[in-house]
Amino acid sequence: MIFIALKMLxxxxxxxxxxxxxxxxxxxxxxxxxxxxxxxxxxxxxxxAENPQADVWVMDQTVMSVDHPVNLPAADLNRVRSVDGVxxxxxxALAQADARFPNGRVxxxxxxxxxxxxxxxxPPLVSGETAAVLRLPDAVIVDEGGSSGKLxxxxxxxxxxxxxRPRLDVPLRLPIAGDExxxxxxxxxxxxxxxxxxxxxxxxxMFTTYxxxxxxxxxxxxxxxxxxxxxxxxxxxxxxxARIEAAxxxxxxxxxxxxxxxxxxxxxxxxDVGDAVTMLSIAMLVGFGVTGVxxxxxxxxxxxxxxxxxxxxxxxQSLLRMIGAQVxxxxxxxxxxxxxxxxxxxRIFEHYGFPFRMMWFAPTLGGAAVLLVSLGAAAFSVRSVxxxxxxxxxxxx
Amino acid sequence: MSGRTMNxxxxxxxxxxxxxxxxxxxxxxxxxAAVQALRGVDLEVRAGELLMxxxxxxxxxxxxxxxxxxxxxxxxxECSVLEHDYMRMSLNETTRFxxxxxxxxxxxxxxxxxxxxxxxxxxxLLINGLKRQAALERAGALLRMxxxxxxxxxxxxxxxxGGQQQRxxxxxxxxxxxxxxxxxxxxxxxxxxxxxAVMGLLRRFALGKERMLVVxxxxxxxxxxxDVIARMxxxxxxxxxxxxxxxxxxxxxx
Numbered sequence: 009m010i011f012i013a014l015k016m017l018x019x020x021x022x023x024x025x026x027x028x029x030x031x032x033x034x035x036x037x038x039x040x041x042x043x044x045x046x047x048x049x050x051x052x053x054x055x056x057a058e059n060p061q062a063d064v065w066v067m068d069q070t071v072m073s074v075d076h077p078v079n080l081p082a083a084d085l086n087r088v089r090s091v092d093g094v095x096x097x098x099x100x101a102l103a104q105a106d107a108r109f110p111n112g113r114v115x116x117x118x119x120x121x122x123x124x125x126x127x128x129x130x131p132p133l134v135s136g137e138t139a140a141v142l143r144l145p146d147a148v149i150v151d152e153g154g155s156s157g158k159l160x161x162x163x164x165x166x167x168x169x170x171x172x173r174p175r176l177d178v179p180l181r182l183p184i185a186g187d188e189x190x191x192x193x194x195x196x197x198x199x200x201x202x203x204x205x206x207x208x209x210x211x212x213x214m215f216t217t218y219x220x221x222x223x224x225x226x227x228x229x230x231x232x233x234x235x236x237x238x239x240x241x242x243x244x245x246x247x248x249x250a251r252i253e254a255a256x257x258x259x260x261x262x263x264x265x266x267x268x269x270x271x272x273x274x275x276x277x278x279x280d281v282g283d284a285v286t287m288l289s290i291a292m293l294v295g296f297g298v299t300g301v302x303x304x305x306x307x308x309x310x311x312x313x314x315x316x317x318x319x320x321x322x323x324x325q326s327l328l329r330m331i332g333a334q335v336x337x338x339x340x341x342x343x344x345x346x347x348x349x350x351x352x353x354x355r356i357f358e359h360y361g362f363p364f365r366m367m368w369f370a371p372t373l374g375g376a377a378v379l380l381v382s383l384g385a386a387a388f389s390v391r392s393v394x395x396x397x398x399x400x401x402x403x404x405x
Numbered sequence: 406m407s408g409r410t411m412n413x414x415x416x417x418x419x420x421x422x423x424x425x426x427x428x429x430x431x432x433x434x435x436x437x438a439a440v441q442a443l444r445g446v447d448l449e450v451r452a453g454e455l456l457m458x459x460x461x462x463x464x465x466x467x468x469x470x471x472x473x474x475x476x477x478x479x480x481x482x483e484c485s486v487l488e489h490d491y492m493r494m495s496l497n498e499t500t501r502f503x504x505x506x507x508x509x510x511x512x513x514x515x516x517x518x519x520x521x522x523x524x525x526x527x528x529x530l531l532i533n534g535l536k537r538q539a540a541l542e543r544a545g546a547l548l549r550m551x552x553x554x555x556x557x558x559x560x561x562x563x564x565x566x567g568g569q570q571q572r573x574x575x576x577x578x579x580x581x582x583x584x585x586x587x588x589x590x591x592x593x594x595x596x597x598x599x600x601x602a603v604m605g606l607l608r609r610f611a612l613g614k615e616r617m618l619v620v621x622x623x624x625x626x627x628x629x630x631x632d633v634i635a636r637m638x639x640x641x642x643x644x645x646x647x648x649x650x651x652x653x654x655x656x657x658x659x
Contacts, residue, residue: 009531009532011531011537012517012520012524012528012531015517015519015520015524016517016519016520017519018519019518019519019520020519312515313515313517316511316515316517317528317532318500319474319476319503319509320503320504320508320509320528320529320532320577321500321501321503321504321505321507321529321532322500322504322532323497323500323501324496324500326532397476397477398476399467399468399471399476399477
């Protein structure tokens, strides 16, 4: 009977293609939006990923995400360093600052002040130079941080530092070593552009040393945001984190746990999550609409033949199995097609710098959505089979 | 008035009735919209007999064969087919009974368009649980007996002529060796020549000592193929005519 069901399905190529399209569309859209969301979440903890040397991140008790820091007193760095099992502990400062470009344009940056001694966490430079260039006076490295066009600076000398009105509508280029910016009325010198991991939300980044950050940022009593700790040889990061918490009363999280905290915080607080859920719901609704209606039409147009089969002795259970087989085939092929398309589209999106990361849950979610949509479509179309009366078909009515 | 087929004096001995209905009633709808399709039908059909139900449109012929075939539950009266009363059987039991014992030839053939002729004919065998290959071989053998060649076996219904489609439909009704075959207007979609050919085929292949055929028709050109003609009017059988010459005709074992 399954053979008959599949031949019936494959025999009507237009509807079969429609069904496949509906399922593939659902699978693609759900997997794609989940992967896009996964990409955004991955970018939300880019700063943690950029500091692989840090086994444990130490912060204020109230910090729940890498992007919402509360600064610590400078003395906490030494308190952390004094904990048994800490091999090294370096400071990291995070802050927002507005920078004025030479043409007068103002752009907000996330300033990342790294340890002066180790320069740990500075991403590689486009020019190929090392992070040591940050040791030059007032040196900063700028990065687009997933944004685009926000680092544009005037190409021509005449448009730089003009008197009077800003020159916004002039030829622009990306900053190069030697360009200058004003941060809080302090002139800083760009020593290069880096290729940092893109951020979510996207924002321009300004890497500098901790001491330069202290000098160019508005004065605050507390400047230290995180203490990045490397564990002693053979010491488990979780145990060290617990030890630091017990000794300092600060919050200490392993890098992995801090990434999870950041994602959890985003899930709970970010409006983008709502957008992603809306997108997923629309994808499923459209998929259900297309697949459900096509499946219903297919079953309805074949109702006469289901009645003939029932008259010939096929039980309703057999007919339901037949519809189930048809739905299963469409679901399986459609999911495969959708996932394949998603991988292709993902490659293209990744190439153009969009956040896309297909993690394990994305195809799972896509498969679950297809299952749900297919079951719904099957239930929708099965109703008419269960209600049909073969005698009416015998009568030609 | 009710009709009953009986052996008259001097007539050859006939098989006992394999299907027997007495006072069968059936009403569609309720209240003012109620239509009484059967108003107390008495009918007997014997194995080895081709019974034609004739009468004007709307007189209840199709309802009666639907009741006989277990596709429709009667409202009242008694009816047993091969000693089974559908009223005492569950829906699944009735369906299983149809699977084993009843073959159908529908008015518009109703071959499944996506299946080849051989696959269509093999369908009742597949429903009865036969393996696909065996079912296709048996279906192919039967269709070849009916004049199909290899190309036609692999043809979709849309690629066959009306007569060929009807032959495939008849083969589908026969292939699983049922005891009762019901045919609803089997010649209505065919011209006179094809109609005669199809009825000849039905008599030749479908009739057997253990098998009975009930054919609904209002095509009087094919009455000559009947053993018994039961005429219906307004939900009742008003006259039963026997055509004895058919009774003595040599029959093919089913």
